[in-house]
Amino acid sequence: MSDPFETEERRRLRELVRAFVEREVVPHLDEWERAGEIPRRLHRTAAGVGILGIGFAEDVGGSEGDLVDTVVVIEEIIQAGGSSGLVAALFTHGIALPHIVATGRGDLIERFVLPTLAGERIGCLAVTEPGGGSDVAGIRTTAVDQGDHYLVNGSKTFITSGARADFATTAVRTEDGFRLLVIEDFQVTRRLEKMGWHCSDTAELAFVDVRVPKDHVVGGFPELMTHFATERITLAVQAYATAQRCLDLTLAWARDRHTFGRPLSSRQLVRHRLAEMARQVEVARTYVRHVAVRVASGERLVTEVAMAKNTAVATCDHVVDQAVQLHGGLGYVRDAEVERHYRDARILGIGGGTTEIMNEIIAKQLGV
Structure with missing residues (x-):
């Protein structure tokens, strides 16, 4: 069976997103972190290359695509050196616009949706x-x-x-x-x-x-609850993508870092920690993607979305913690990328419905 995440079109989308992040984000991200916001021009630039409107129909100013395409964009932004904070700031319209689009009202779409997807309004x-x-x-x-x-x-x-x-x-x-x-x-x-x-x-x-x-x-209220599913899926994607990025950074560090005359990766304890990090990331990614595909196909899932979010968040919590630990003192320094991911990861179990709220949803499905 073909993998919906590995079509030729989505491979090109990944390349587009990676080039955008490497050119427009990575050189400036630390500056934006200290400024406390991203510049408005980044919205216009993202719109210009066709990234800002992913997941929205062309007739409302979007670039077409569905939730699977949105997942691809989020994965690649973080894995190319961006962050979940950058995703939150640049794609806030993902939770602000769907309710407006759903009305089908031309006046509201023209006033709010079109200029937002063009990068002119936030x-x-x-x-x-x-x-x-x-x-x-x-x-x-x-x-x-x-x-x-x-x-x-x-x-x-x-x-x-x-x-x-x-x-x-x-x-x-x-x-x-x-x-x-x-x-x-x-x-x-x-x-x-x-x-x-x-x-x-x-x-x-x-x-x-x-x-x-x-x-x-x-x-x-029903419309708000409907769109919560998409928000929770995107947060879950941010979680496992952040975990994957931290795993990649830690693997490179463990190979290059020498202690007592040997690479860090030569230590069995370190190798086993890396193996466990990789296992958890793969499980989280596989399940969240599975749920995302079902939601994109039109299924109304609540319990599965809650499970996906909690699974990915738990994975991210473990992996970012291990990444900082294995980086040692460097992992605690502000300029280290894993330090930023460690701080950013903490909100993922709170935003869009806390871990406890997700567990309550799951418990209700279990009849307890």
Whole structure:
């Protein structure tokens, strides 16, 4: 049976992404990490080479492709020397735009989707609230009916790309229940400094008597839950791709590093640790890819997606830890790539639904 990840078209896509990362990202990533954000020009450059719009139809400004193509892009960005933080910052539209596209409304697509996929605007998804965490159903941001518009009041936190965003696809509560509104008028009350994902800006947002036209409604709770599956798959891909990158870096280090007159890789303990890292990466990649293909084919999976995310995150946690350990003192230095991956990896078991939330989903399927 042919491998959907190894078609000629997807091999060319990998080559395109790798060239982009090596040319446009790697020379600047450390600078962006210290600046706390990536430049807006990177969005335009990514759009220009056809990467930004992967997974979106051509008639909304995208480059076509499906979830499998998105997986290929994420894998190659990280394995070419990028990072999960870079993926989060550059592809935030992956969680901000699908709800807008799904409406099929030409006016909203022209105003928000087309310019975003052209790299001219930046969108974010604003769901999490202070004190709310993973309790999506318990949001308190209100949208009061004012006739032809809503009056929105509330706050959001941990919003990826929130500091640079031109609009926010925002979860609110109306008299009729949960809604998603596209909002352009909001305040960035604080930029959040984080353990990792330093090049990905994160912010707290405030909505104070914001007037939002009613035709900016782009869905409700079911639509949000539907797109969570894709977000969780992409986080799982970031996890095993980061683990693979750290394994590759550590293999090279173990061969080149000499201790007591012998290569580090000559030590049985080191070889066995590397073998275990490789085993876990292969298992995680195989399962996540399997689930991604099923989701891309139209299957509505919840439990399997939760399992995929937790499997990949656990693998990443183990591998990045071992990578830093085997690099020794160098692995603890800011300029070491494995140090960045170690910091970045920690969010993957939190974002998109925590490990505990994923386990609760799995437990419900088990009937316990």
